[in-house]
Amino acid sequence: MNLTEVYITYLVTIAAIGFCLVKYLFGIHALHNQPKVKRGLKIPPLVPSLIPLLGMLPFKIMWSPRDFVLSAKNLLWNSQPVRARIFTQTFYIFQGAETIRSIVNKRSLSLFPIHVILLRRVFGLPASASWIYAQDNSGGLPKPYPESNVKPQNRIEYAVRRTNHRLLVGSGFAPLVKRFQTVLTDRLQSLSIGGHWVKWDDFAELINHEFTASFLDSLCEMYLMQEHPDFVINLFTLHDNIWKMFIGMPRFLAPQVYAARDAALAALKDWNTWARERSDAAAGTSEGDDPFWASQYWRDRIDAFQQINGFDANIIAIHDLAVIWGMSINGVNTSLWACLEAFKDQELLERVRAEARAFLQAIYAETLRLRINGFFVWYQSRGNLDVDGWLIPNKSWILTTPMVGHMDPGIWCTGPDADHPVQEFWVGRWLKYTDDGYTLVFSTEMAKGAWMPYGGGFHICPGRYFAKTMIILGVALMTTMYDCEVLAGETNMRMSMRTFGFGTAGPVGKVPVRIRRR
Numbered sequence: 001m002n003l004t005e006v007y008i009t010y011l012v013t014i015a016a017i018g019f020c021l022v023k024y025l026f027g028i029h030a031l032h033n034q035p036k037v038k039r040g041l042k043i044p045p046l047v048p049s050l051i052p053l054l055g056m057l058p059f060k061i062m063w064s065p066r067d068f069v070l071s072a073k074n075l076l077w078n079s080q081p082v083r084a085r086i087f088t089q090t091f092y093i094f095q096g097a098e099t100i101r102s103i104v105n106k107r108s109l110s111l112f113p114i115h116v117i118l119l120r121r122v123f124g125l126p127a128s129a130s131w132i133y134a135q136d137n138s139g140g141l142p143k144p145y146p147e148s149n150v151k152p153q154n155r156i157e158y159a160v161r162r163t164n165h166r167l168l169v170g171s172g173f174a175p176l177v178k179r180f181q182t183v184l185t186d187r188l189q190s191l192s193i194g195g196h197w198v199k200w201d202d203f204a205e206l207i208n209h210e211f212t213a214s215f216l217d218s219l220c221e222m223y224l225m226q227e228h229p230d231f232v233i234n235l236f237t238l239h240d241n242i243w244k245m246f247i248g249m250p251r252f253l254a255p256q257v258y259a260a261r262d263a264a265l266a267a268l269k270d271w272n273t274w275a276r277e278r279s280d281a282a283a284g285t286s287e288g289d290d291p292f293w294a295s296q297y298w299r300d301r302i303d304a305f306q307q308i309n310g311f312d313a314n315i316i317a318i319h320d321l322a323v324i325w326g327m328s329i330n331g332v333n334t335s336l337w338a339c340l341e342a343f344k345d346q347e348l349l350e351r352v353r354a355e356a357r358a359f360l361q362a363i364y365a366e367t368l369r370l371r372i373n374g375f376f377v378w379y380q381s382r383g384n385l386d387v388d389g390w391l392i393p394n395k396s397w398i399l400t401t402p403m404v405g406h407m408d409p410g411i412w413c414t415g416p417d418a419d420h421p422v423q424e425f426w427v428g429r430w431l432k433y434t435d436d437g438y439t440l441v442f443s444t445e446m447a448k449g450a451w452m453p454y455g456g457g458f459h460i461c462p463g464r465y466f467a468k469t470m471i472i473l474g475v476a477l478m479t480t481m482y483d484c485e486v487l488a489g490e491t492n493m494r495m496s497m498r499t500f501g502f503g504t505a506g507p508v509g510k511v512p513v514r515i516r517r518r
Helices: 003-031 065-071 098-106 110-121 127-135 155-168 173-191 204-218 225-229 231-240 240-244 255-278 296-307 312-342 344-355 357-373 402-406 464-481
Strands: 084-085 089-093 196-200 370-374 376-380 386-389 390-392 396-400 431-433 440-442 482-486 502-505 513-517
Touching: 065 402, 089 225, 098 386, 098 396, 110 127, 110 240, 110 312, 110 376, 127 396, 155 173, 155 296, 155 312, 173 204, 196 240, 196 482, 204 225, 204 231, 204 312, 204 464, 225 231, 225 255, 231 240, 231 255, 231 312, 240 255, 255 296, 255 312, 296 312, 312 344, 312 357, 312 464, 312 502, 344 357, 344 464, 357 431, 357 440, 370 402, 464 482
Parallel strands: 089 396
Antiparallel strands: 084 089, 196 513, 370 502, 376 396, 386 390, 431 440, 482 513
C-alpha cells in the first residue's frame, strides 16, 4: 500500500467515524425534541447508537446487567416512549407508571410469542411441535379473534391461560393454598434441627428445597418428590443456567444443564404416566384431594393437551416443566430474601413474631421492590396500536421493566424516607400510622403506582396471589419456629446476575447461618 492509499484509508476512516458521531449527536438532539407525527400519532424517537448499522451494543449488560438498566438514562429512564435497536431487533420501550398502566390494559398485546421462545430454547420444545404455535392466531380469550382459522382443540394459548387462571385465581386457588399451608408447615416442623445452635452451610439451599418441594407436593401430590428426590436440584440447576439454554449453547458445552433438564422431564413423564394409569375420571373432589393429580388443574391440562394435534407425552412434559418453573422459582427466591431480611433485623424480627401482619406485608413488598430483576415483553400482531397517542406498528416488540420504577429515588426517598436510599431494605416505606397515631398499617400510597412486580391490567401475573401466600407464610413459619443468625458476608449476599431478566435473583454465593429450633 503506497502513501496515497494510506492517506485515503485514514480519510475514509475519519469520515466514517465523524459521520457516526454526527448522526449520534443528531439522534440525541432528536430524542429530547418534539417527536414526529404520523397519521395523527406520535412516533417514539429512536435511541441513537454509535454504530447505526449494528444498533445498540450494550456490552455492559453482559457483566453488570442491573447496573446497566439503572444507568441507561436514554434507553430506560425516558418520560416518553422510545425505540431502540438492540443488536438487530427493534423494541418499543415504555417507562413510567402511567404509561405502563396504559400498555398492560391493551388486550391485543400477547405474551404468547415470548412463551414459545422460552419453551423452545430453555425447555426443549422440538421444532416439530412449533407449527401448532405458529398456526394459533386465536388469542387467549374464550372467544377467538374474528380472523382466526385455528381448530378449537388446537387453541393452545387459550388452553394454557384458562387452566392457569382456574388454578391461580379461580376455583382451584383455595384448595391449593390449603394444601401448601399444611405441607410447608409439616416440612419445616420436621427439619432435623434441634434446640441447640447448629451451623447450616447454605440457608438458600434449605429454603429452595423445602419451599419448592412443598409446592410440588401441593401441586402434583407426593409421588413426584418421593420417586424423584433430585427434582428440585435439577430444577434449580436449569434455572441457574437459564441463559446458557436461552442463547442456544450446545449440549457438549453445557452437559450438566442438559442432563438436569432431561432428568426433570423424565421425572414428569413418569409421574404423568403413573397418575393416568391409576386415576379415575370421577375420583377425588372437583379441585383437590385427588391422590394422583392433587387437583383438577392437571386433569384439565391433560384433557386439553391430548386433543391438540401432535402433542405427545414428551411435549406435555415440556409444558409441565415450564409451568412448574414459572410458578415456583421466583416465589421461592423472594421467600429466601424475605426470611433473611427478617432474621437480620432484631427489631423487625420481634415485630413479625408479635404477629404484626402489617410488617409481614411490608417485608413482602420491600423484598419485591429491591430484588426484582426482570422485564415485561409483549408482541403486537393485530394491527397498529395507539398507546396514549403513540404509534406502535403492527408486528412490534414492546418492552418495559419494573426495576426503574422500583429504584427511582424520586419516588422512594422523599419525606420521612429521605434518609433511606433506594438500595436499602427499609420496611418503613410501606408503613403509616392510622389517625389514632399509634397503629401502624401497611400502605402502598407512596409507591405512586410504580410498584408493579407482577405487571398489571389484563396481563398481570395470575400467580401473584400464590406467590404472596408463599412469601408471607414462609416468613411467618420460619421466624416462629426457628432462631437464625446470618453469618454470610456482604459479598455472598449480593444478588446473582446469572438469571438476570427472569425475575427475582438469588444470592451470588452460599449463605451460611447458625440456626436452632425455638
